[in-house]
Amino acid sequence: MALLTLDSVNTYYGRSHILFDVSLAVEKGEVVALLGRNGAGKSTTFRSIIGLTPPMSGEVRFKGEKVNGLRAFRICRRGIGFVPEDRRCFPDLTVRENLEVAVRREKNTVDPWTVERVYALFPRLQEREKNLGSQLSGGEQQMLTIARTLMTNPEMLLLDEPSEGLAPLVVALLADMILQIRKEGVTVLLAEQNLNFCAKVSDRGYVIDKGSVKYEGTMKNLLADDEVKEKYLAV
Amino acid sequence: MAAFFDVSFLTVQVLSALRQAAFLFLISSGLTLVFGVLNILNFAHGSLYMLGAYFIYALTLHLTGPAGFVIALLAAPLGVALVAVVIEMGLLRRIYIQEEIYQLLLTYALVLIIHDMAKIVFGPEFKSIPKPRAIGGAVTIFGGTVPVYTLVVVVLAPLVALLLWYLLYRTRTGKIVRATSSDREMADALGINMSALFTLVFAFGAMLAGFGGALAGPARTVFPSVGTEVIIECFVVVVIGGLGNLWGALVGSLLIGTLETVGIIVFPEFEMSFIYLLMVVVLILRPWGLFGRPLKVKALAEKNLGMEAQEISPVHFSVRPLVRMIPLVLLLIVPLFAGRYYQYLLTQILIASLMAVAFNLLLGTTGLLSFGQAAFYGAGAYTVGLLATKTGIGSLSSLLLAPLVAMVVAGIIGFFCIRLSGVHFAMLTLAFGQLVFAIIYKWYNFTGGDNGIQGIPVRPLPGGIDIGSNLSMYYFALAAVAVAVEILRRIRSSPFGATLKAIRENNQRAEYLGVNVKLYQWTAFVIAGAFTGLAGGLYALMEKSISPDIILWTKSAEPVLMTIIGGIYSFAGPAVGAVVFIVLNSYLVAWTENWALVLGLILLAMVLMLPGGAVGFVNEKARGAFGKMGWVRRWAFSKSGAS
Numbered sequence: 012m013a014l015l016t017l018d019s020v021n022t023y024y025g026r027s028h029i030l031f032d033v034s035l036a037v038e039k040g041e042v043v044a045l046l047g048r049n050g051a052g053k054s055t056t057f058r059s060i061i062g063l064t065p066p067m068s069g070e071v072r073f074k075g076e077k078v079n080g081l082r083a084f085r086i087c088r089r090g091i092g093f094v095p096e097d098r099r100c101f102p103d104l105t106v107r108e109n110l111e112v113a114v115r116r117e118k119n120t121v122d123p124w125t126v127e128r129v130y131a132l133f134p135r136l137q138e139r140e141k142n143l144g145s146q147l148s149g150g151e152q153q154m155l156t157i158a159r160t161l162m163t164n165p166e167m168l169l170l171d172e173p174s175e176g177l178a179p180l181v182v183a184l185l186a187d188m189i190l191q192i193r194k195e196g197v198t199v200l201l202a203e204q205n206l207n208f209c210a211k212v213s214d215r216g217y218v219i220d221k222g223s224v225k226y227e228g229t230m231k232n233l234l235a236d237d238e239v240k241e242k243y244l245a246v
Numbered sequence: 247m248a249a250f251f252d253v254s255f256l257t258v259q260v261l262s263a264l265r266q267a268a269f270l271f272l273i274s275s276g277l278t279l280v281f282g283v284l285n286i287l288n289f290a291h292g293s294l295y296m297l298g299a300y301f302i303y304a305l306t307l308h309l310t311g312p313a314g315f316v317i318a319l320l321a322a323p324l325g326v327a328l329v330a331v332v333i334e335m336g337l338l339r340r341i342y343i344q345e346e347i348y349q350l351l352l353t354y355a356l357v358l359i360i361h362d363m364a365k366i367v368f369g370p371e372f373k374s375i376p377k378p379r380a381i382g383g384a385v386t387i388f389g390g391t392v393p394v395y396t397l398v399v400v401v402l403a404p405l406v407a408l409l410l411w412y413l414l415y416r417t418r419t420g421k422i423v424r425a426t427s428s429d430r431e432m433a434d435a436l437g438i439n440m441s442a443l444f445t446l447v448f449a450f451g452a453m454l455a456g457f458g459g460a461l462a463g464p465a466r467t468v469f470p471s472v473g474t475e476v477i478i479e480c481f482v483v484v485v486i487g488g489l490g491n492l493w494g495a496l497v498g499s500l501l502i503g504t505l506e507t508v509g510i511i512v513f514p515e516f517e518m519s520f521i522y523l524l525m526v527v528v529l530i531l532r533p534w535g536l537f538g539r540p541l542k543v544k545a546l547a548e549k550n551l552g553m554e555a556q557e558i559s560p561v562h563f564s565v566r567p568l569v570r571m572i573p574l575v576l577l578l579i580v581p582l583f584a585g586r587y588y589q590y591l592l593t594q595i596l597i598a599s600l601m602a603v604a605f606n607l608l609l610g611t612t613g614l615l616s617f618g619q620a621a622f623y624g625a626g627a628y629t630v631g632l633l634a635t636k637t638g639i640g641s642l643s644s645l646l647l648a649p650l651v652a653m654v655v656a657g658i659i660g661f662f663c664i665r666l667s668g669v670h671f672a673m674l675t676l677a678f679g680q681l682v683f684a685i686i687y688k689w690y691n692f693t694g695g696d697n698g699i700q701g702i703p704v705r706p707l708p709g710g711i712d713i714g715s716n717l718s719m720y721y722f723a724l725a726a727v728a729v730a731v732e733i734l735r736r737i738r739s740s741p742f743g744a745t746l747k748a749i750r751e752n753n754q755r756a757e758y759l760g761v762n763v764k765l766y767q768w769t770a771f772v773i774a775g776a777f778t779g780l781a782g783g784l785y786a787l788m789e790k791s792i793s794p795d796i797i798l799w800t801k802s803a804e805p806v807l808m809t810i811i812g813g814i815y816s817f818a819g820p821a822v823g824a825v826v827f828i829v830l831n832s833y834l835v836a837w838t839e840n841w842a843l844v845l846g847l848i849l850l851a852m853v854l855m856l857p858g859g860a861v862g863f864v865n866e867k868a869r870g871a872f873g874k875m876g877w878v879r880r881w882a883f884s885k886s887g888a889s
Contacts, residue, residue: 061435087437099432101425111418112425113436163437 012075014039014198015060015091015167020069020079022059029055030066031223037167042189042199044209044216044230046244052222053202054096057169061093062086073167088115092165096172096202098152100144100159107140109155113162129158132191150181157188167198174208186211206244210234218243254389259507261387265396267503268403269462274480274487274495275410276454282427282490283447286338286349287669290356292477294326294452297360298459299468300368301325303375312378319460326456327449334448339441340854346669347615351810352853354803357474358846365470366840375464395465402461406454407496414492423447427490478680478799482521485673486528488538497536515688522681526662529674533666574728581720589716590788595828596720596727597784598808602820603734604777605805610814611738612770613750614664617672617802618679621659622652622775624686624797626782631699631792632692641705641713645726645783652779653772655682660771664764667753676799683797698793702786713787723784730777735817737773746770778805811852 013036022030030052037043047053058064060071062083071079078086087093101109110126130137133154139147147155153173160168170189174182182205189212193199203209209216209230216233218226220243226233233239277291305318333356341348376382381394414420426433426443434440466472483502487494502521509517528536581589601623608614626648633644659678666674686693693699704719706712713722737743745766748756753763786792795801804827805820812823830848834841 063431063435082440083431083434084437084439087435093435095432095435099429101428101432103424103428104421108421109425112421112433112438114418115437159436 013037014074015200016070016072017056017060018070018072020056020059020066020071022055022064022066024055024064029222030059031221032069033059033219033222033224034069035217035224035227037198037200039166039198040193040196041215042193042201042213044213045200045202045219046204046206046209046216046233047202047219048204048244051219051243053219054171055222056219057093057095057171057200057202060086060169061091063093087163087165090164090166091169092160092163092167093169094156094160094171094173096175098149098156100147100152100155102143102145104144105141106136106144106147106155109144109159110136110162113159115163123164124161126162129161132161132188133158150177150184153177153181153185154188157192161192161197165197167200168192170199170201172202172204174203174205182208204244206234206240256390257388258390258392259511261390261392261396261400263504263507264400265465265503266506267499268399269458269465270479270483270503271403271496271499272406272458272461273455273476274483274499275407275492276451276458277480278484278487278490278492278495279423279454280448280451281484283423283430284338284342284444285346285430286353287481287489288451289350289353289477290333290360290473291353291451291455292473292475292480293357293360294330294455294473295459295462295476296364296468296470296473297329298322298326298456299375299463299466299472300364300373300459301456302460302463303368303373303468306375312380315378319457322460323453323456326459327453330449330452331445334445337850337854338448339444342444344853347609347806347810348853350615351807351849354807355846355849355853357477358842359850361470361473362840362843362846366843368468368470370470372467372469374467377464393465399461399465406457410492419446474800478676479521481673481676482525484535485670485677486525486535488535489669491535491537494535494537516684518684519681519688522677522684525677526674526681529666529670529677530662533670577724581717586716589720591828591832593716593720593723593784593788594832595825596723597781597788598804598824598828599821600727600730600784601778601781602805602808602812602824603731603817604774604781606809606814606817606820607734607738607746607770607774607777609806609809610816610819611743611750612746612767613753614767614771615668615672615806616663616675616771616774617799617806618659618663618675618677618682619774619778619805620797620799620801621679621682622656622778623782623785623801624682624794625652625655626779627786627792627796628686628693628699628782629779630783630786631702634702634705634786635699640708641787642707645780645787648783648786649776649780652782653776655779656772656775657768660768660775664767664771676802679797679802680799683794683799686797687794693794696794698791698795699786700791702790702792704787704790719788723788726780726784730780731821734773734777738817742766742769807849811849 015037017033017035019032019034020030021028021032033052033056035043035045045053045056055064059066059079062079062081062085066079069079070077073086073089073091076089078089078091081089101112104112107126110129135151136154136158139151144152144155157168157170157173173185173189177185186208189199189201199212201209201213213230216226216228216230217224218233218239225243226236226239228236273291273295277288280286280288280291301322302318305321306315309315309318337352337356338349341352377395381398384391384393385397386392414424422433422438422443426438426440430440479502483498484495486501487496487498501524505520505524506517509520513520577592581592584592601619605616605619608616629648629651630641630644633639633647634641659675663671663674663678687696689695690697704714707722711718713719745756745761748759749761749763749766757763782796785796808823808827809820810823811826812821813819830845831841834844838844
């Protein structure tokens with residue numbers, strides 16, 4: 012059984028129909044890429060999963076249970092962590108406070124994430140512990156949002172365009188971190204425009220365009236398929 | 247001035263300023279906290295303060311002695327917090343998804359309801375709360391006599407500030423509160439229960455107001471309208487300090503407390519004006535307040551959600567021109583058969599309709615919530631009043647000058663206000679309105695101050711037409727209002743009006759299309775101001791006496807209420823709202839002395855059940871009914887050209 016499945020999800024903003032029968036599945040332990048251009052529906056897919064823009068029809072199942080219809084905070088507590096594309100650290104809170112806010116104490120996780128553990132993964136954050144969220148660089152903010160989401164002990168991470176706007180060196184660093192997170196047992200669904208970045212970290216990929224899934228397959232096949240790349244991903 | 251160098255005098259004044267600041271801080275810290283997290287500017291926050299004062303009054307009737315007083319001082323705010331929990335869970339929670347204005351309106355309805363409930367339970371008279379003997383006396387400090395209670399207040403408030411700092415910066419819940427006030431959606435996605443947090447923060451904010459009231463009660467007196475007095479002061483404090491910012495509330499309280507104390511000594515005439523002037527200056531120089539930062543533009547999805555929640559019917563039940571004449575014909579004939587009182591009532595309705603329709607050019611068409619329309623209404627009324635009493639000018643000429651003067655006033659005020667948007671715009675218009683009020687209220691030599699102007703002569707129109715009787719005044723007002731409303735209708739349906747609507751829908755996109763958004767907004771503001779001035783001028787002629795009350799902020803609230811009652815997205819909505827409002831008002835006043843309670847309950851029901859307003863509701867129903875019968879719909883809409 013897949014960890015996360017979307018079954019014919021349709022989502023609207025007001026009256027505009029954004030997602031058309033989106034279906035996908037992510038197995039436990041995978042890193043899956045959701046590829047598509049700007050405005051293809053990647054962020055909306057994520058917002059539909061986490062419940063910020065609930066789908067109008069279709070089903071989102073997590074660990075076999077239906078989660079669409081639940082409020083965002085409940086879905087988060089079921090074990091899905093969402094890292095939005097514009098990073099959104101809390102600007103008035105220090106790095107440490109940003110992390111503390113996300114701690115969930117009531118959960119009986121075997122090996123819960125702690126501030127120390129995420130510092131071990133992102134040493135840079137420890138150096139900047141006392142700085143405010145608004146004082147961080149783009150890369151540091153990206154690390155902080157990922158670290159903050161880890162504090163909720165997710166079984167699955169939704170990463171929305173983590174490489175966007177970051178320097179190539181930082182992107183390479185980020186790729187290592189995602190592999191590291193995967194090693195810690197967290198499943199990852201990754202929305203990206205950057206095909207090379209996905210090639211480094213993910214096993215499988217979906218290509219989404221104009222709100223519907225156009226392609227699914229292994230990254231290896233996708234990389235070899237020039238037609239799909241040309242049609243849906245070339246800028 | 248020599249007195250200022252006297253140490254004892256200075257001591258007394260400094261402590262009195264600090265005491266004032268202490269009360270202001272206790273109340274406005276709760277207001278700003280609630281705004282930061284819930285994004286609601288709570289008009290009823292002053293009413294919660296008032297409840298705190300009444301609760302300690304009621305408690306000290308039974309609990310006597312120092313211990314009893316302390317228990318009452320702590321129990322009263324808890325009682326207020328309990329009331330707040332009921333308000334948040336029972337009412338506010340249902341409309342978070344609606345646009346800001348409905349939330350404002352709901353809290354305004356609560357102001358009316360709580361005011362009258364307090365009047366019913368505790369009576370309309372002033373109540374004083376006895377202080378225990380230990381803190382009831384006075385001490386001498388540096389030669390000045392200071393009440394011990396002042397010292398208690400001045401010590402307690404900083405302790406509360408310290409406690410607040412501790413809670414917000416040292417506890418996990420406090421950190422969550424700060425996180426939520428900067429990004430609500432993100433906090434939600436991190437597994438934080440927003441509903442529970444909102445209830446908690448609202449109750450906590452109310453508890454602060456309640457504590458302020460409980461502490462202020464024994465120092466001041468308590469009466470039902472104490473809440474509406476204090477809320478405007480607190481708006482000034484939080485707007486100056488920066489909405490949602492705790493340090494802003496602290497600094498704002500100190501500033502206003504000092505200014506009030508100094509103002510009373512140095513310029514007793516213009517003490518009030520100073521406060522509003524300070525607010526105006528701060529908002530112009532730093533629109534987001536001293537410590538605030540620009541409000542975030544809501545995320546796209548969140549905005550869309552709001553739009554959907556109060557979906558406007560695209561098909562308006564538009565009537566044919568001939569049918570549209572029916573009300574006009576009725577308006578021409580009915581007064582002939584109505585008594586003098588009804589002629590007067592109808593004139594009132596006409597004037598109110600004009601004010602509301604003009605206001606809706608701002609709210610419904612352009613998307614600007616002005617809370618200072620009373621300034622232009624007053625400008626028009628005082629133009630007529632002053633010209634008629636000080637010169638021999640004819641009534642028609644003075645009435646024609648009224649919109650011109652209002653236009654100039656609106657031009658100046660609008661120049662500053664349109665630089666802001668949303669709640670800040672509303673607050674700046676409110677401040678300007680109150681500034682105009684404060685000036686007219688105190689300028690005895692020119693405006694008659696709080697006495698107003700009595701015995702405004704109504705002179706015959708050119709051609710010797712007398713408009714002195716109720717009936718002729720009615721027809722005169724009808725002619726003026728009909729012309730004005732027709733002009734407003736044409737403006738709204740002109741390309742200019744279409745541009746205003748585009749600005750309301752999305753001012754950024756309008757800007758990208760090359761529209762000078764600010765210029766359009768300013769023009770709309772001036773036009774609305776001019777017609778509001780005309781309404782004010784008519785009012786002066788009808789009543790033949792005016793007082794500064796017509797410029798108070800509660801007058802500015804009237805067109806807002808009428809428009810919401812009638813519906814903001816239709817042209818006739820505000821006029822319908824005006825009819826409902828005036829009729830309700832005059833009948834309720836005659837029928838019950840608790841008219842505010844009934845009005846508040848009606849408003850509450852409107853906000854919760856008919857967010858599209860009465861006319862929007864009828865449109866919706868008409869559409870639904872016709873939708874089922876396709877041929878009727880085709881028949882009804884094909885001819886009117888609406889689609």
